[in-house]
Amino acid sequence: MLYSILCYESEALACGRTKQEDDAMMVRLRAVQRKLANEGKLGPVARLMPTTTATTVMAGREPLVIDGPFAETKEQLLGFYVVDCPTLEEAIEVAKLLAREKPHGALEIRPVAVFNPVGPSK
């Protein structure tokens, strides 16, 4: 089963980290990623730019384009992983490995319904 692990955090806090703190965290996270990759569990990993770079297109017959993120929330989606785990239990263990290396925020595990990394299948 593919699970997405969505990383939510207060953007103000995430942007407030010093470069040293952030670099140190990324080194620790990459170690976890390497372990997962070696076990064949790791799919795409993405870190998103701050929500100030976001553009939102509202669905409808005349789609409306607005600046900024879709939702004004205390915590924002700042990045995500896709992991391949046989059970939710194991996905939770993976999320815990990542969570231990982050200072705050939360990781939401959402099973993936459709995953197509190379565009529409024939």
Place this chain on the structure above:
Amino acid sequence: MAWIDAALTSARPQVLGALLRYFRVLDAAEDAFQEACLRALKTWPVNGPPRDPVAWLIFVGRNFALDEVRRRSKQTELPPDDAIVCEPEDTQGELAERLDASHYRDDILRLLFICCHPDLPVTQQIALALRIVSGLTVKEIARAFLASESAMEQRITRAKARVAAAEVPFDTPGLAERSARLAAVTTMIYLIFNEGYSASGGTAHVRVPLCEEAIRLARLLLRLFPGESEIMGLMSLLLLQHARAPARLNADNGIVLLEDQDRSLWNREMIGEGLALVEKALRHRRPGPYQVQAAIAAVHAHAPRPEDTDWEEIDRLYEILETLQPSPVITLNRAVAVAKLRGPTEALAMIEPLAAKLGGYFYFFGLKGALLTQLGRIDEARTAFDRAIALANTAAEAAHIRLHLDRLLKDASLPANQAG
């Protein structure tokens, strides 16, 4: 307790802005914020952070101040509906709902805006904003300005008194008023950045903390006004400029010009964000000076090597900037592009009429000297460089020009090279 410090710092503008709206007196708001922070340092490590730190701090700060008022006027009967809640958690959610985003926006904008009071000299505006909005200590600000702590303390106290005496605009601003405030605040953030980017005095040529603080404030402002293309432009400009910081000075703290910089040292992450923002801003088709400057910085960022720079595009962008914001400094910058495209003679003809206005400007004589050198007019070049050294703001600027002079002298002793 690094996470508490980080949380308090990032909450500061919102909390202080809201407390200022309640109390209307800056000192009272600062005292209340201080008290709320002390409470946070005591209770958060035990209970964990509240779900909404900002609402928690506003609530606690406000209650503290109300307590103070009551303590001072014990004879007054308390209204029953104004009971003090000791544990803020219960009512926090309710409060948070009332403090909707639109309130936050104007609170923070007001807080920033009172720092750029037109009566205050620019350096005082910056110092005040760093103290009040960013919450830097007087010591940190003094270090950034290379001033003594007592001198900085005085400067900030004077600025605060000035602001307190002035009419603080507490009404919710209308559209025109809001955009006027935004313009004043963006200018101030730009000035903070500039103070860090090319320091106006002392030994350090680049002061990274000031640049980073300006970026933090711009980010805050953009989060509040995500659709303002000029704020996107400002944010983009600051990121693209700051991305080059690691390459701008060599190991001896000497200035390294754009075309000599090791581009692998540029911060790619910042460049990526800067490019994304300027692209997004230009979609609005409401160009402004910050967007155009960001677009110019973007052209440089796009060039893997100096010789790949699209000088045509830079020349075109400076032309737009000249019409948006006519200034001899912009014409001077455009002359650099013109020199690349059409040679030093044309560039020199372009900047010579600026002499009267830029007679006290370091970069004017630096560029003039460089152009004259290219034309082999060595004596005139030397005069221009001497003038630049006299006008240099930092040791690094002076040293950089001296390097040019040394090269000139070396070339002059090898007359065969002069023609080339």
